Amino acid sequence: MARRRTVGYIQNEWVCPNCNTRNKGGVKTCENCGAPQPENVQFELPSEQKFVTDENAVKAAQAGADIHCGFCGTRNPATATTCSQCGADLKEGKARAAGQVMQQPAAQPKIMKCDNCGTENPSSNAVCSNCGSPLPKLAPAQPAFNAPQARSGLSPAAPLTGKRSSRAPWVVAAAVLGCLAIICIGAIVLFAFPTSSVQATVTDVYWQTSVPVQEVQAVNYSNERGDPPSDAYNVSCHDESRDVCEQKTIDKGNGYSEVVEDCHTETETYCSYTVDEWTTIQTYTLDGHDLQPVYESPSVSSDQRIGNESETLTVYFTTEDGSQETYTADSISEFQQFTIGSTWTLNMNLAGGILSVEP
Structure with missing residues (x-):
C-alpha cells in the first residue's frame, strides 16, 4: 500500500509580467508595480528552497488553492468568500491549478549583476539592493522532475527537488552517451575488424x-530469490521487505509547494532448499x-x-x-x-x- 507523508512546505515565487519582478508566492500583487498576479502566470520554485516555519505561512500553504475573482481577476485565498478587490461573490471565481509536480529551477549564479546600475547582488535577491530594479531569473533548460531521495539524506536547507547541477541533464546525458559511443566504436575497430x-x-x-562422469547428488541452495523448484526438499523460505520512497514537490496553487514523500513496500521471497542434480x-x-x-x-x-x-x-x-x-x-x-x-x-x-x- 502506498503511503504519503508531508515533509514540509516551501514558498514559491512568480514573475510579474508587467515589470519582470520576482515576487514571493504568498504575495498576490507585485511588490514593485502593484499589478495583481494574473491567472495564467504560474508559480515557480525559488533557487534557494527552504521549509517555511512561520505558523501562519504553514496554515496558508495548507488552506488550498487560491481563487481568482470571476469579475476582476484578483487572486484571493481559498478561505475567502468575497473578492478582496471588488467584493464580488467568489462562487463565480476560478481556483488556481494545483497538484502538479514542480519542475527543477535552473542553476543560478551566486552573484547577479544588475542590468540597470551594474551593482552585484546575491542571486536570491528579487530586486537590486542599490536601485530597486528587478533581477531576472534564468529559465530552466527543460523540465527536470523530482528524483528519488534517500530518507536519511533529507535536510530542510537542501534543494528539495533533486540534486542541482550546473549543467542541464540532457547535456550530461549526451556527453555520457557520446563517450560510450566512442568507446564502443573503438572496441569494435580494435577487435572486430x-x-x-x-x-x-x-x-x-x-x-x-x-x-x-556424473551422478545424482544433493545440492544445497541458500537464500535464492523467488520460489523453489517443484522437486526441492528441505525448503525454508522467508520474506524480506524494504521501503521504496520518492520525494516530490507539489504545487498547492496558493503560492506554496508541499514537499511529500511517497513510499511503498516491496516484498521479495528468499528460499533455501536442496535439489537432487546430476553433478560431475x-x-x-x-x-x-x-x-x-x-x-x-x-x-x-x-x-x-x-x-x-x-x-x-x-x-x-x-x-x-x-x-x-x-x-x-x-x-x-x-x-x-x-x-x-x-x-x-x-x-x-x-x-x-x-x-x-x-x-
Missing part, C-alpha cells in the same frame, strides 16, 4: 578432450600433438552417466618475421586441415589477435 594480413606456417598443433564427480582428459583427437571411454555404474564431451583445439603458427601466433579451431574438421608445415594467411585485428585464417 581485420586491419592486416600476414603469412604464417603451422609449427605445432595440440588437442585436449574432456569427458565428465570426475573428468577424464586426453591430449596430443596430432590431428586425430580421441576421447576417453570411462565405465560408469547404473546410477552414473557420461556428461557432455568437450575439446580444445589449438594451432601454433610462426609468421614470416618469426613471431608466434596461436589460433583456436572451432571444430575437429577445421582443426584437421592444419597440417604441420602448411602455410596460411592470418587476418589480424588492431590488437594483434587472429580474427580468421585462410589457406
Whole structure:
C-alpha cells in the first residue's frame, strides 16, 4: 500500500509580467508595480528552497488553492468568500491549478549583476539592493522532475527537488552517451575488424578432450530469490521487505509547494532448499600433438552417466618475421586441415589477435 507523508512546505515565487519582478508566492500583487498576479502566470520554485516555519505561512500553504475573482481577476485565498478587490461573490471565481509536480529551477549564479546600475547582488535577491530594479531569473533548460531521495539524506536547507547541477541533464546525458559511443566504436575497430594480413606456417598443433562422469547428488541452495523448484526438499523460505520512497514537490496553487514523500513496500521471497542434480564427480582428459583427437571411454555404474564431451583445439603458427601466433579451431574438421608445415594467411585485428585464417 502506498503511503504519503508531508515533509514540509516551501514558498514559491512568480514573475510579474508587467515589470519582470520576482515576487514571493504568498504575495498576490507585485511588490514593485502593484499589478495583481494574473491567472495564467504560474508559480515557480525559488533557487534557494527552504521549509517555511512561520505558523501562519504553514496554515496558508495548507488552506488550498487560491481563487481568482470571476469579475476582476484578483487572486484571493481559498478561505475567502468575497473578492478582496471588488467584493464580488467568489462562487463565480476560478481556483488556481494545483497538484502538479514542480519542475527543477535552473542553476543560478551566486552573484547577479544588475542590468540597470551594474551593482552585484546575491542571486536570491528579487530586486537590486542599490536601485530597486528587478533581477531576472534564468529559465530552466527543460523540465527536470523530482528524483528519488534517500530518507536519511533529507535536510530542510537542501534543494528539495533533486540534486542541482550546473549543467542541464540532457547535456550530461549526451556527453555520457557520446563517450560510450566512442568507446564502443573503438572496441569494435580494435577487435572486430581485420586491419592486416600476414603469412604464417603451422609449427605445432595440440588437442585436449574432456569427458565428465556424473551422478545424482544433493545440492544445497541458500537464500535464492523467488520460489523453489517443484522437486526441492528441505525448503525454508522467508520474506524480506524494504521501503521504496520518492520525494516530490507539489504545487498547492496558493503560492506554496508541499514537499511529500511517497513510499511503498516491496516484498521479495528468499528460499533455501536442496535439489537432487546430476553433478560431475570426475573428468577424464586426453591430449596430443596430432590431428586425430580421441576421447576417453570411462565405465560408469547404473546410477552414473557420461556428461557432455568437450575439446580444445589449438594451432601454433610462426609468421614470416618469426613471431608466434596461436589460433583456436572451432571444430575437429577445421582443426584437421592444419597440417604441420602448411602455410596460411592470418587476418589480424588492431590488437594483434587472429580474427580468421585462410589457406
